[in-house]
Amino acid sequence: MPFTPMALAGLPLAADTPTVDPPTGVFGALADAASWFIGLFQAGGETFMGLVTGIIPTLIVLLTFVNALIRMIGPERIDKLGEVAARPGLQYYPVRYLLLPVLSVFFLTNPMAYTMGRFLPEKYKPAFYDSAVSFVHPITGIFPHANAGELFVYLGIAAGITTLGLNTSDLAVRYLIVGLVVIFIRGVLTEIITTRMLARRTTNEEVAA
Amino acid sequence: MSTTTETKSGGGMDGLNKVLVKIGTTVGGVVGTLYQAGRDTIDTVIRNILPFMAFIAVLIGIITKTGLGDWLAHVIEPLAGSLVGLLAISIFCALPVLSPVLGPGAVIAQVVGVLLGTRIGEGDIAPQYALPALFAIDPQVGCDFIPVGLALGEAEPETVEVGVPAVLISRLITGPLSVVIAYFASFGLYSSSN
Numbered sequence: 001m002p003f004t005p006m007a008l009a010g011l012p013l014a015a016d017t018p019t020v021d022p023p024t025g026v027f028g029a030l031a032d033a034a035s036w037f038i039g040l041f042q043a044g045g046e047t048f049m050g051l052v053t054g055i056i057p058t059l060i061v062l063l064t065f066v067n068a069l070i071r072m073i074g075p076e077r078i079d080k081l082g083e084v085a086a087r088p089g090l091q092y093y094p095v096r097y098l099l100l101p102v103l104s105v106f107f108l109t110n111p112m113a114y115t116m117g118r119f120l121p122e123k124y125k126p127a128f129y130d131s132a133v134s135f136v137h138p139i140t141g142i143f144p145h146a147n148a149g150e151l152f153v154y155l156g157i158a159a160g161i162t163t164l165g166l167n168t169s170d171l172a173v174r175y176l177i178v179g180l181v182v183i184f185i186r187g188v189l190t191e192i193i194t195t196r197m198l199a200r201r202t203t204n205e206e207v208a209a
Numbered sequence: 210m211s212t213t214t215e216t217k218s219g220g221g222m223d224g225l226n227k228v229l230v231k232i233g234t235t236v237g238g239v240v241g242t243l244y245q246a247g248r249d250t251i252d253t254v255i256r257n258i259l260p261f262m263a264f265i266a267v268l269i270g271i272i273t274k275t276g277l278g279d280w281l282a283h284v285i286e287p288l289a290g291s292l293v294g295l296l297a298i299s300i301f302c303a304l305p306v307l308s309p310v311l312g313p314g315a316v317i318a319q320v321v322g323v324l325l326g327t328r329i330g331e332g333d334i335a336p337q338y339a340l341p342a343l344f345a346i347d348p349q350v351g352c353d354f355i356p357v358g359l360a361l362g363e364a365e366p367e368t369v370e371v372g373v374p375a376v377l378i379s380r381l382i383t384g385p386l387s388v389v390i391a392y393f394a395s396f397g398l399y400s401s402s403n
Contacts, residue, residue, distance in 0.1 A: 036274075044270020051262045059258070060250055067246035072239075111354070117362020126372030129358045130379060133351030137315070137343075149257035150315040152265060153347060156322030157339050160329030164336055166399055174340055178394045182344070182387040190379040197371045 055155065059144055066145040075107040082119030085128075096124060097187025098180060101132040102139075110136045110147040126194045131187035138179025141172030265323055272324070281324060282333050289325055290334045292392050295345040296385050303348040303384035305377040312353030321346045336399035341391040348384025352377060 023031050081103060085096040104113035113132050117125045136147040141154045154175060158168040272278045288294035302311055311317045325342050328334045334342075351358065355373045364372065 040270050040274045041267075042270070043274045044266045044268075047269045048262060048266035051266060052259075055262075056254060056258070060254060063250040063253065064243070064247045067249050068243045071242045071246060111358065111361065114358040114361040115363075117359070117364065120362070122365055122368045125359055125362050125364045125368050126355070126375050129351070129355065129362060129372070130376045133354065133358060137318075137347055137350060148253045149261070150319060151258065152261060152319035153315055153322045154343065156265075156319060156324070156326040157329065157343055158326065159323070160326035160331075160334075161336055161339055161399070163326075163330030164332070164399075166336060170398055171339055174391075174394055174398060175343055178340065178344070178387070178391045181390055181394075182383065185386065186379060186383045189383055190375055193379050194371055194375040197375055201367075201371060 055151075059148075063145045063148065066143060070107055070145075073107070078103045078107055078116070079119070082116050086120045086124070093188060094184065096120070096128060097131045097184050097191075101128065101135050101183055101187070102180070104132055105135050105139055105146050106143060109145065110150070113146075123194055123198060124191060127187045127191035130190040131183045134183045134186050135179055138175050138182075141168075141175045261319070265319070268320065269323065269327070273327075278324075278327065282328055282331070285324065285328060286333050289328065289342055289345075290338060292341065292388070295338070295341050295388050295392070299345040299348045299384045299388045300381070302346065303380045305374070305381065308349035308352035308377060308380060309355075310353075311349040312351065315347075315350065318346050318350065337395050340395040340398060341388050344384075344387040344391045348380050348387065352380065 022028065078100075081095070081100055085092060085100040100116060101113070104116040107113075108115065110133075113136075114129055116132070117128045120128055137150065137153045139146045140151050141158070144151055154172070158171060161168050161171055272281065288298055302308060322343070325334065325346070329336055329339060355376050356369050359369045359372050
């Protein structure tokens, strides 16, 4: 019973509080500056909240699943593919600059994927690196585990698509497919450039000798 | 008699035991793998993903609140809203002098990605440019990392010496080329107008 009069007495007080004049003069300016300053970080905090609640939950579940899958399959199984990819001949180009980089990046992730280069002859190594490293962003649209530290190249742009209310899956799939085309072209072109530079280097050495 | 029955029953128990142990090990293995995968995931989220989100959030907060975003939009819009502009960005990023500088941790590519994403969300840049933009901001990927990446592949020092310029020169051609491929691959993507 004694609570009711207390609460009733409190009500008019609460109603009085907002009628206090906003601060003016020097303190007013300081207060405005302070609210502007904190506003910067409130906007940042909202963005952060959006990122954490929008991206992290699905990402954690997906990452856990794919990490478990990789552990169960065993990444060492792609070693054999590395040996196949080392063979010369036109039919092994897609293996070397398409299949091997994709599987390396998927199973070993960035940066351990580049260790697969050890199965290849020296002249193919720069091209393989170029091919593999160019795939670490296109893959993140669908398989973010492969390069979890650099998700925002894709996520940043995809966020804009989401804001417009459009579906990002189409973008993710096309990013992956165009990525495949690009890494293959990069692999082949870098191999040609490397071969030329190596050849020039040996002729220079012969001239010097 | 009693001894033989004991051994017989013991044999049966052995078989059962083997099955139980087998099931136990398999289930334990699967659970252990999943648990370890979860541990790795949380580790990645805390070490790599959350810090970057914090960084991006601070940047976005400041950029949107100070009006820097609108100013940046006027600079970026004509570049990112046309094929020629995107080609210019990709050539700039692929310059052999700049590409190793722009590379580390893909920080620049990620920040530009977020900025462009905000602009696409605001409607300043048409959404069908999202795909070519993804390639335009990224021709420098891994250019800072070539010697380390090659060393991971157990390359000889001579290969590294040739490999670094080979990759950098290759990017100058494949960078803009990737934008053109992505541009043609984006036909029919988010083109709601027709």
